[in-house]
Amino acid sequence: MSALASFVEKPVGIHFETQEKNETVLYLMRRHWVTNLGWLSLGTIMLLLPLVLVVSGDYLTKELGIEVSANYQIAAFLIWYLFSFGFLLENFLTWYFNVYIVTDKRLVDVDFFGLFYKQISECQLEKIQDVTHRMGGVAQIMFHYGDVLIQTAGVNDYFEFEVVPNPGFVQKKIIELIEKKQGSTSVSGVLFRKGGDHV
Amino acid sequence: MFNQVETGSLLNSLNIEFLVKPILILFVLGYILFALVIVRQVNLMSAVLGTNLSPILKTFAWLHLLGSVFVLMVVLIIL
Structure with missing residues (x-):
């Protein structure tokens, strides 16, 4: 590579x-590739964050009384992943070029x-x-x-x-x-x- | 009493949705502009420094732009 x-x-x-x-x-x-670890780590956390929310979804609904409709959840997930992809792409381009x-x-x-x-x-x-x-x-x-x-x-x-x-x-x-x-x-x-x- | 509470919470959720939807749409519209700038930027960068990876990066930038348009469509349709 x-x-x-x-x-x-x-x-x-x-x-x-x-x-x-x-x-x-x-x-x-x-x-050096080590200098990329900061934004790579942040990008990984951004990609994993919605999964954490899915796992803790029941807790948020039952304990905190926060309820978000399914459509809003889908929209929020899509926007979040788009934003995360853009963040990673922009940082990669800056490093690469x-x-x-x-x-x-x-x-x-x-x-x-x-x-x-x-x-x-x-x-x-x-x-x-x-x-x-x-x-x-x-x-x-x-x-x-x-x-x-x-x-x-x-x-x-x-x-x-x-x-x-x-x-x-x-x-x-x-x-x-x-x-x-x-x-x-x-x-x-x-x-x-x-x-x-x-x- | 029960009906009043239910009506109140329905109004609250409606207010929040009326507020959140345009904010999300504006955010995605702004994001499409950002995605367009990235497409332009990759073209400019590839002109300055041509590499074997340039066509793949251009494809990624276009996919990112198309993805943001797709998300706008989804937001407009489902919300």
Whole structure:
């Protein structure tokens, strides 16, 4: 199920809006799947809640004197499940389409905020000055995910891949790409700080 | 006395139903707009980032929209 993976190497069938003809997508990243547990748990509770009400229906009717006609119950159930499906769909879409792309020429950050706002940022490999990764907290250490911070020479002085899987590997691969691009072996020793020692 | 209580509770339930029905209809109508926005959003997202899963997601978004129209029909018919 690489289509749903948080980290895909040389993804097949992926193309993005500003991709050039001779540009190859090398890595595609999303937020680590652990970051989805919040909305997945809430969605599961939402799906199970009507079943709890069905089970406790007799209690509500007898003890609390609450009586709802069958038609209203059907309507309420349908609306509730529609709303729950919409909630899950919207959260899935936000996770699925918010991606970080590494190509052989640049880094691309595709962001969708809510329903009405999108932002696509990109950074040429030549403009990268510093690559750092950081991991912190129990969840990030346990599940091995974190942020990759990329400092650039442009007006937008840094670029951030947030909560991506295996940030150390991503950092290493970006540095290798720049080295390959520049044809220099001194880059990692002088310009880049390896490891999570970002201050 | 019994008749008065029964008439009172009937009136109460009628009042509640008169109040709840339009609220539910308005909610579902608003929800259809939201479902339309999701269809539009999936198309936009798929244009920005095309993947193998894009056609399936578009189908889900359309099913969601059709589902919300279906729920509106049900609400209008049974309530």
